[in-house]
Amino acid sequence: MTKINIKTMGKQILCVVVATILTFAYLPNIASAAEIMPRKVVIGSSLASASTTYAFTFQVPSSTVIQSASFAACTTASGACTPAPGFSASSSTLTSQPANLGDAAGWTASDATVGQLRLSKSGDVAAPTGTQTVSFSNVTNPSATNSTFFMRISTFSDAAWTTPIDTGDVATSTAGQITVTASVDETLTFTLATATVALGTLTTSSTGTGTSAMTIGTNGSTGYSIGYTGNTLTSGTNTITAMAGAGSTQNSSQFGINLMNNTTPAVGLAVSGSGTGTPGTGYGTANSFKFNTLGDTIASASLPTLTNVFTTSYIANINAVQAAGAYSTILTYTATANF
């Protein structure tokens, strides 16, 4: 006669009962999840591995009170979630309190799960309304460039992310960063428009005049300076006196220059152009002329500057004892940019 083991039978019955309870406790959760629609996620930066923001906007179909929600980053939209490599919610925080998810305040983020953005409020009693927005900061993007991944949105009626209410997936993507580069080389533009300046035949009752022009600009960080070198007007051993900085006086021995629009005598033009260059000391006052045989700075700019056109005015006077001859001088202008 076969014996019946009461203990064994009891264990078997208990197992069946437990399995049945668990099955019926689990299945309704699966069946009840409805699709969240519409839904989207705006990622602050799609750069792979970037730490950025994730802003979810969606509308849940159920009016069940939500006490927690999760946003899992997966490599696929369905099946078991394989976390998107590199994605991390470990440092995630709520950018702000979610809108229309339930209560207006009291929601907190949980960074306990690396692959899921989570928030909860165990005491929430307000049902979701309208369009919900949930934003997280300090989220690390997946590490693969130009790679699609999926954020699986789930809402839960409990605060432990256990009993789902609604679900929905969104596809999103990382992208490569485009780096645009351009090189700007050092520049100095300097041109002299005139090689010869004829002051004519000088008399004691008139002033000889003439002009030359120079154009200059640079991207030098501290601008530029223009210096000149040369002698005063000379004929053999005879010279015309270089001016230390004064007005033109007929019947006196004078040779000088400036960069101004003068009236006595009428010679020269004002500085033109959109640059910031200015005449040097002694060369920027109308009707005042100067020439330094030791060389001098005639114009300068202290910053990068667009081009200016400087017109150099030359004047020469002679007195009655000025020896006859052909007087000349060779002036060399030198521009120095400071980078």
Next chain:
Amino acid sequence: MKKRTLPSYSKFAILKTVILTIAITLFPFVGMTQVSASPIMGRSLLLSTSVAGSSGVTYTLTTSALPTTTTPVESVGIQFCTSLTGGCVTPTGFSSAASTLVSQPTGLGAASGWTVNTAAAGSLRLLDAGNVTDPSGAVSIAWNGVHNPTATNTTFYGIITTYSDSAWTTALDTGNVALSTSTQIQVGLSVYETLTFCTGTSITGQNCGSAAGSQVNLGIGSSGSTSTGTSIIAASTNGSTGYSVTVAGTTLTSGANTVTALGSGGTSTIGSSQFGFNLAGANTTPVVGAAESGTGTATASANYGTNNNFRFLTGDTVATAGGPTNANTFTVGYIANIAGITPAGVYTSNLTYTATANF
């Protein structure tokens, strides 16, 4: 014992007796041949669906010209049976109770006046008691509203008979057809949310798998010419309201020095400090970029889609699609101009394009 003898008969009498005997013996067969229906050829019965248990099914009978062409047909019946031998058992679930004529039959005789009879649930029937026209040519009769047998993948038979009377009694021609129900094959496919998006400096068609490169070198800037370069963006999605692509980053920067971003948009001006780009396809001043490609419906945003108008403002949306879209590839055309005072240096702008799909 008295010997009995056969009476004597003439040879003619014996011959008559033999002939009569043969005639009597063969009479039943002669009669059978006279009443037997002729076979209908070229017959078929087409079902609009063979799914078991379907209702509202159309049964269309077509045959070659009926063999009996000198007797008007007044009724036609198709009896449905589970086999052609033995007594007819109607297939379970088959019903002609709701059957109607799709249209008047052809080739049967009169062009009109035919009506359906649903009295026999296991048969499709029609009649025209007043038909006096002989059948001619191919026959076509279509019933709808028929309920298929309920057993799937099961053969059943239709016995077609034409009658010279309107009560399905006096058969003219007949023919059988075999039919079958079948299992409906359901093919399923799940389509999940998709967003395919990539950036780079080269791509083959719209294949993001081929996207490569991340550096756009505009060369050496000059106050006498415009520097140019390109990158690419490709995107597609099945999002119900499409996608948008935004750009984030800084203008060309070298230390504390920058090339001025065309934040409000504008044309390229040589000698001015400018940095911008667009997604337009036919820039001429300068010549840069390429036309959008792909079968998608995405377009460049208004601020970035006009030829010879360039712009850069971080956060701007540069391209959008209003609905689900196949892939498009956009070519981003960058321009940079420098002023005479633009400080020397290597200028860099890191741009991140981000796509958002709306499901």
